[in-house]
Amino acid sequence: MKRLSLPVVAAAGVAVLLLGGCSGQTGPAEQTAPSGQVELKALDRPATAEDTLPAMVRLPEDVNVETTRLLVTHEGVQYFVTESDDSTKACLAVVPVGGNDGWITGCNGGNNNGEIIMVWGHEGAVPTKLVADGFDSGTLESSGWIKIADNILVSDL
Secondary structure (H helix, E strand, O other), X not given: OOOOOHHHHHHHHHHHHHHOOOEOOOOOEEEOOOOOXXXXXXXXXXXXXXXXXXXXXXXOOOEEEEXXXXXXXXXXXXXXXXXXXXXXXXXXXXXXXXXXOOOEEEEEEOOOOOEEEEEOOOOOOOOEEEEOOOOOOHHHHHOOOEEXXXXXXXXXX
């Protein structure tokens, strides 16, 4: 029986964390297992001027910023979604209106149980979940999450 050394195990753990997703300026991202394409009708509608992601927000190179759609503005915060060209990766950007600081992003490939991505940050950023169309958010809402749009839930936890 072979035994792995602590440095090898630690390096593997760090690699898993680094490859797990993209995080934005201030916050980590929690992921669900990929299982195909992102299911968000909002990405199918034509873009408008308000769908433009603020210039200071950075996304991974494999995400197509032309797919960005504003899902909702709630209590001074804008919630944007964007996806990769092959529709297998979605990113959520949480951006304070008119502010250059405090924005966060997170990305995930597809979704497994309808929860696509969760982002949270420091500096007062509210934990936010992006969920697929038709996701039953009842369990989340009964545990303190608040549905502010079809695909967005926030928590003050």
